[in-house]
Amino acid sequence: QVQLVESGGGVVQPGRSLRLSCVASGFTFSNYPIHWVRQAPGKGLEWVAVISYDGSRKYYADSVKGRITISRDNSKNTLYVQLNSLRAEDTAVYYCAREVERFFDYWGQGTLVTVSS
């Protein structure tokens, strides 16, 4: 069955960096664009970034542009996101989600990032 499993979250100080991973299984990872979506505690969903199936195209939300890099290793069925210069407002659960025909049909369980001194 399709699975997406995020990891790498934790408590990090403001200004520091963090790398999140999303490991996929149950489908041909290299055929699908993958997105990151985050959700601050008690808040709604915020789209963060996307990477095309082959890694050639990437788009980012303005709220993270310049501080984020999304990448993928199709040989390892793994998606990465590097978040730099973290701020309190980056505190959220980060989900990876598979895109099919523009929409997100499978999501991971999320990993919590807490930015706090």
Added chain:
Amino acid sequence: DIQMTQSPSSVSASVGDRVTITCRASQDIRGWLAWYQQKPGEAPKLLIYDATSLQSGVPSRFSGSGSGTDFTLTISSLQPEDFATYYCQQANSFPRSFGQGTKLEIK
């Protein structure tokens, strides 16, 4: 950027009720709209895509309508498991964007 506005922000209803949630886009998104359901502590779940298409495995009491800028999600007869938060999302252009959510509560 496209802004998505949902209404109401919250609604109270009873099992068996018919409920409608609306979503308005700040510009024409044609039919590139999805609806997601999220329960506390869980990831969102795709219900409707392309504004009107029911995702596989989703009960037929859920339906979507609309095109352009105005969309609706209807639940024809509420079941206990439907009490959750619902989000619309546009897929017309980047950056993708979600509505602020509608919390469906038990009356």
